[in-house]
Amino acid sequence: MKLVVLGLTLSSSWGNGHATTFRALLRAFARRGHEVLFLERDKPWYAAHRDMPAPDFxxxxxxxxxxxxxxxxAEIGAADAVMVGSYVPDGVVVGRMAQKMAGGVCAFYDIDTPVTLAKLEKGDEEYLSPALIPGYDLYCSFTGGPTLDLLMRRYGSPEARALYCSVDAEAYQPVATERHWDLSYLGTYSPDRQPVLERLLLEPARRAPQLRFAVAGPQYPAGIDWPANVERLEHVPPSAHPAFYSASRYTLNVTRADMVRAGFSPSVRLFEAAACGSPVISDRWNGIEDVLAPGTEILLADGADDVLRVLLDPDEAARDRQAAAARHRILAAHTAEHRAAQLETMLRAARRGKATRPQAQERESA
Incomplete structure (x- = not known):
C-alpha cells in the first residue's frame, strides 16, 4: 500500500504530541511492507527544533x-490512501485539495478529536469544517466511545473508527537508572490542564517537601509558583523519554478538559510511561478501564490526598506489581504494531466501502 500523510509535523517533537504519535504509527506501518510519504508544512517553529529531519522509515x-x-x-492521486491530520495549518484548504486529488481512500486522522469537536461547536474551523467530514472516507479518531457515533450521526462521517495513539515498544523500554523523582509529569503547558497539574502535583509537592517532583515541557508561563522540590525541565527529547520515565517512582497523566468530557481519550504519554515501567497516577475519565484497569494497572486520583497516599506508601512491591501489570497490558494491546495493523484493516475496509457510496463517486467526478 502507498500512503501519503499530510500531518502537523513528523520532523519535530517540540511542543506537540503529534510527532511521536506519527513516528510510532508510521514506522510500524512501514514494517508491514507499506510505502509512506509524509508531507509537512515548513513552519519556522518546527524548523528550529527538528530532531528527526530524515526518518529512515x-x-x-x-x-x-x-x-x-x-x-x-499525481503522487497523491496514485496513492492507495491519503491521510490528513488534525491541526495541519490551513487544514480546511489542505483537506479540500486532498479530497479532490485522492484517487484512493481519503482519511482524516484526528489526534485531538474532543478539541476538534469543541472547536466546531463554536464555529472555529481552524483545520476542519463540518462540510469536509462527509468527504473523508474514513475518520480515524484519537477518541473512541460515543464520540464515534456523534461523528457519523451528526457530522455525516461515512466511517468513524477509534485509532488510539500507541507506543513504539522498541524505543520505550525500562532503563536502569537512579530514581530522581517520586512523581514526574511530561507535557506541554495547556491552560485547561494546569489546574489539574496544580491539584495533583504542585499541591502534593508543597505538602510533602521531603519528596521530589519534576515537570518537563515547554511554554509554561513565567508566573507559575513552582515549589522548591519541583524540578523544571524545558524539553525532554523523545530519545530521553525512557530514562526520564524510568527515573520516576510514579508518572502523572493529566488529560485535557475536552478529552475528559468526551472520555475514551488515552494520552500517548500514558502508554509511553507504562511501557517504560513507570506506574501511572491519572486523573479520572470515562473509558480509562478500556485501556488500563484502575487499581491494578493504573491508579486514579481526584486530589492531593489521593496522590500523597500513594507516594507515601512504603510498599514498593505493590508499586512494582502495578508497573509490571501495566507494561504487560500495553505490550499486549497498545503498541504501534497493533495500531498499524488496525490502520491497515481500516483503510482496506474504507476502500471497499468507498465504491458503494454516491458521495464518493460524486467527489471523484467533480
Whole structure:
C-alpha cells in the first residue's frame, strides 16, 4: 500500500504530541511492507527544533503553502490512501485539495478529536469544517466511545473508527537508572490542564517537601509558583523519554478538559510511561478501564490526598506489581504494531466501502 500523510509535523517533537504519535504509527506501518510519504508544512517553529529531519522509515518532504501541493497531485492521486491530520495549518484548504486529488481512500486522522469537536461547536474551523467530514472516507479518531457515533450521526462521517495513539515498544523500554523523582509529569503547558497539574502535583509537592517532583515541557508561563522540590525541565527529547520515565517512582497523566468530557481519550504519554515501567497516577475519565484497569494497572486520583497516599506508601512491591501489570497490558494491546495493523484493516475496509457510496463517486467526478 502507498500512503501519503499530510500531518502537523513528523520532523519535530517540540511542543506537540503529534510527532511521536506519527513516528510510532508510521514506522510500524512501514514494517508491514507499506510505502509512506509524509508531507509537512515548513513552519519556522518546527524548523528550529527538528530532531528527526530524515526518518529512515518513510519519505519526509516539506511544502510552503497549500498551493504547493498541486505539484504533488499525481503522487497523491496514485496513492492507495491519503491521510490528513488534525491541526495541519490551513487544514480546511489542505483537506479540500486532498479530497479532490485522492484517487484512493481519503482519511482524516484526528489526534485531538474532543478539541476538534469543541472547536466546531463554536464555529472555529481552524483545520476542519463540518462540510469536509462527509468527504473523508474514513475518520480515524484519537477518541473512541460515543464520540464515534456523534461523528457519523451528526457530522455525516461515512466511517468513524477509534485509532488510539500507541507506543513504539522498541524505543520505550525500562532503563536502569537512579530514581530522581517520586512523581514526574511530561507535557506541554495547556491552560485547561494546569489546574489539574496544580491539584495533583504542585499541591502534593508543597505538602510533602521531603519528596521530589519534576515537570518537563515547554511554554509554561513565567508566573507559575513552582515549589522548591519541583524540578523544571524545558524539553525532554523523545530519545530521553525512557530514562526520564524510568527515573520516576510514579508518572502523572493529566488529560485535557475536552478529552475528559468526551472520555475514551488515552494520552500517548500514558502508554509511553507504562511501557517504560513507570506506574501511572491519572486523573479520572470515562473509558480509562478500556485501556488500563484502575487499581491494578493504573491508579486514579481526584486530589492531593489521593496522590500523597500513594507516594507515601512504603510498599514498593505493590508499586512494582502495578508497573509490571501495566507494561504487560500495553505490550499486549497498545503498541504501534497493533495500531498499524488496525490502520491497515481500516483503510482496506474504507476502500471497499468507498465504491458503494454516491458521495464518493460524486467527489471523484467533480
Amino acid at each position: 518513510c519519505r519526509l518532504e516539506f511544502y510552503g503553502e497549500p498551493s504547493d501541493l498541486r505539484r504533488r497531485e
